[in-house]
Amino acid sequence: MAYAVEVQNIIKKFPPATVAVNDVSFTVEEGEIFGLLGPNGAGKTTLIRMLTCLMRPTQGGAKIKGYDIRKNPDLVRRAIGVVSQAMTSDLDLTGWENLDIYGKYYEVPKKERRERVRYLLDIVGLKERADDLVATYSGGMRRRLEIARGLIHKPYMLFLDEPTIGLDPQSRRVIWDLLQKIRSEAKLTIFITTHYMEEADLLCDRVAIIDYGKIMALDSPSNLKRNIGGYDIIEVSLSEITSAALERLKSVEFVKNVAQKDSTLIIYVEDVAKAMPMLIDEFKKSNVSILYLAVHEQSLEDVFIHYTGKSIREGEPQKVNFLIGAGVPRKLF
Ligand SMILES: Nc1ncnc2c1ncn2[C@@H]1O[C@H](COP(=O)(O)OP(=O)(O)O)[C@@H](O)[C@H]1O
Ligand SMILES: [Mg+2]
Structure with a gap:
């Protein structure tokens, strides 16, 4: 090559x-x-x-x-x-x-x-x-x-x-x-x-x-x-969250962690394709309905933070002046 x-x-x-x-x-x-x-x-x-x-x-x-x-x-x-x-x-x-x-x-x-x-x-x-x-x-x-x-x-x-x-x-x-x-x-x-x-x-x-x-x-x-080895994130709002159900979710395979933010659960999973059906089963068993669900995959932003320790957005936004630099070079070679 x-x-x-x-x-x-x-x-x-x-x-x-x-x-x-x-x-x-x-x-x-x-x-x-x-x-x-x-x-x-x-x-x-x-x-x-x-x-x-x-x-x-x-x-x-x-x-x-x-x-x-x-x-x-x-x-x-x-x-x-x-x-x-x-x-x-x-x-x-x-x-x-x-x-x-x-x-x-x-x-x-x-x-x-x-x-x-x-x-x-x-x-x-x-x-x-x-x-x-x-x-x-x-x-x-x-x-x-x-x-x-x-x-x-x-x-x-x-x-x-x-x-x-x-x-x-x-x-x-x-x-x-x-x-x-x-x-x-x-x-x-x-x-x-x-x-x-x-x-x-x-x-x-x-x-x-x-x-x-x-x-x-x-x-x-x-x-x-x-390669940064992080987890995908499932964000889910349920009709009801009991502490027993929360504990059961934590023991579902591929689930790494579960955090609760008001009425929303933030579930960190290793493999979203495998974890999702098991989680849905678990919700069914607990007899709760899903009000909202979103999946956030790792983004390049996460990768950037992993390698540089900061967010790329922290820098000043760049401005471009559409009027500068007009003209063609006088000599190319
Ligand atoms: N002609 C120059 N003289 C002195 N410092 C420069 C010059 N061009 C770029 N720099 C400095 O080199 C660094 C990299 O700049 P640059 O290559 O323009 O970055 P980027 O394109 O990623 O924004 C910056 O710290 C910038 O201030
Ligand atoms: Mg530049």
Whole structure:
């Protein structure tokens, strides 16, 4: 199996005292959606900047599609598309023009470029708005345009730095669907950073949890959840709770603990699929009816707390300024 990304002991220091990325090593497989999940200031942007040759590592290195980021940055740049954290499409140009200009930078021939721009605008759902100024686009539309722009030269892989930051939940979902579609249609490898648990969980095949520049855990979302060895939680309200019934529940197989909060029981179970039928039986035997029942599985939030000792939500919410960073780079190579 070829690796799309191989990172070896990469370090980035910002003098005098910041170690933004602290000796990180991992690999990304071809065709996977790989997520880097971490709070504000964890080192996500710094890592992605090094991998996309926008910043040199202080130590260590990486290969993208086998190309060394230090020795062959031009080959790396040709192989990748990049969607940066700040929105950088030009507000004074139309959607079409934004893509066309990028195509020119990448020296995509005119006829091919026209077809490519048309195809990409269609894929990201902006065909109807192609000739409108980007200034009239919503944040979600602008993001989609920038994803299309990152794909103009048919890259081998795509890097996206917090692509859904500041978007409403519905626009976020549209972006997730889009990335999944692109991945399967173009057999693209996708590397994404995020501080949204749900995004990492629903979108990514594997997730690396990063905090203070260190990778604390790396696995598929389901393995990450399974491996912290916690319990699923069943929350149930019953018509009546007697202390004898409570004791009986505690002795049901797979039940690890039962807590009572007002009229609600919080039942911690090892395996919800096995525990649930037994619990239902127990309620029937006790002749109580269920008024409300909900199951909470372990979430990536629990995983994050397990490895970092804090909730990812404790950080300041990040704000994105839709107006900064307009314009296209003067020189790409
Ligand atoms: N150019 C820079 N100069 C000095 N410190 C920086 C610079 N860029 C980032 N940092 C610091 O490095 C750490 C990681 O930042 P960053 O990579 O932007 O994190 P994230 O993208 O996860 O929010 C932070 O402490 C940040 O303040
Ligand atoms: Mg960042």
